[in-house]
């Protein structure tokens with residue numbers, strides 16, 4: 001296969017590497033790669049496009065779990081049909097200064113963390129917030145669609161902040177901001193339909209330009225069109241009597257167009273547990289056979305409860321519905337009191353608690369309409385398709401959380417852990433663009449993980465070994481006990497034997513009380529500095545709080561040694577990669 005003769009927008013080294021790779025690929029691999037790039041990267045369609053050709057409307061999205069991206073892409077398609085020239089971009093790739101050239105901007109952004117912007121979009125938000133660098137946006141007409149979840153205290157904060165900031169910088173609002181809860185489809189659709197009327201159409205005698213969103217074709221699999229994959233293996237990796245055991249799952253992959261790279265994840269569409277569905281039917285006196293409709297699709301109530309509705313977190317709409325139906329003074333008071341009092345009730349009650357504490361006989365359709373949609377859950381892939389192209393491997397820990405004085409189990413982890421060989425699971429690929437391997441195969445990697453955070457590193461090492469790379473890697477891993485909890489120990493031993501893993505440092509906290517994940521790195525600051533001087537990239541994966549703490553300790557030690565601001569420089573140079581949950 002040869003590359004065609006467009007003037008390439010790459011450095012000579014990059015272009016040479018691309019050539020080398022293309023020559024290595026067989027037809028199937030080349031086809032896969034072209035589909036992958038087309039499906040994933042909106043910027044690829046604009047290769048060779050000069051800035052002055054940029055269409056008037058920029059539809060920019062900030063996302064972690066793809067809802068905003070999907071809305072942005074569907075909106076771009078609508079714009080094309082309506083004769084509005086539009087381009088879609090991930091905010092992760094937009095620099096605030098680029099907005100100066102734009103006349104029209106539509107931002108669709110989620111809020112994540114604890115009221116934070118989506119992690120990939122953070123540099124954009126920070127750049128815009130900084131008075132020293134933010135551009136004046138006098139000529140810009142903008143509108144913001146904010147996605148969020150009203151059970152979080154900081155509802156839609158990222159969208160709100162962005163909306164206010166664009167105005168403060170001189171932009172003019174095309175339409176009032178729309179805030180959407182987890183059932184965002186209908187309000188988003190209505191708002192976008194109003195917005196499109198306010199956007200400039202092309203002259204009627206000019207030919208409708210093709211949409212510049214390269215994702216027009218759309219990914220082959222997504223949360224609306226998941227792949228059904230069969231479970232081949234479901235094996236406990238830790239002591240089975242641990243409160244939160246960790247399993248290794250292998251799934252059959254019979255879809256060559258399932259586009260995932262090392263560092264990517266899959267979104268799993270889990271079913272609610274049968275006993276919870278039975279308890280909901282029992283408490284409401286409804287029959288699972290009763291017909292209902294979900295997003296226009298008719299189905300029996302039991303299917304809607306199993307696959308489509310969140311039976312754990314009630315949400316404001318359900319609370320309102322239940323207060324009306326039961327005529328309960330306490331619930332009505334909570335609803336009337338606004339978000340704060342509602343949140344106080346939701347902190348103490350899951351759906352089943354409300355059904356039992358305030359019994360009533362609901363209408364099946366109304367019940368389904370009031371419950372929140374069941375959200376997919378992301379799991380990092382633990383294998384590289386370049387090493388095993390017909391399997392997907394997942395590392396799943398039983399998730400338990402305290403709730404109103406008792407312990408609850410996470411729906412998706414319980415579902416996955418209970419699956420048997422021969423069962424099937426619905427899933428779709430999820431790209432973690434900021435958690436991929438660096439382009440240069442010689443770049444050293446420091447891989448820091450706690451628990452299941454080790455999964456993507458297994459994928460990295462498999463990929464590097466399959467590609468015959470000699471990338472120096474250093475693994476730092478924390479778990480409970482050496483004998484039982486050294487996840488994938490044999491794989492990492494193999495990577496040690498084949499020379500990829502230069503160092504392995506472990507912390508087994510049940511056996512080394514007080515020792516933390518960051519300690520091996522702090523004890524080897526010289527070595528770490530040396531790796532960083534050689535251009536190492538650092539990866540952090542696992543529990544958000546523990547990894548954030550580990551990073552803070554390493555950052556402080558590093559800045560103390562080299563001077564304040566060095567860690568920030570690493571981040572700016574995109575040498576810090578975080579995958580926290």
Ligand SMILES: Cc1cc2nc3c(=O)[nH]c(=O)nc-3n(C[C@H](O)[C@H](O)[C@H](O)COP(=O)(O)O)c2cc1C
Pocket residue numbers: 062063064065066067068069109110111112113114115116118147148149150152153154155156157182184
């Ligand atoms: C880990 C996590 C944290 C979240 N934090 C917030 C939050 O603080 N405020 C909020 O309004 N929504 C929050 N959300 C909800 C998301 O904004 C919402 O699910 C949105 O539809 C996701 O859009 P995306 O798929 O484009 O990322 C959070 C979701 C997740 C998974």
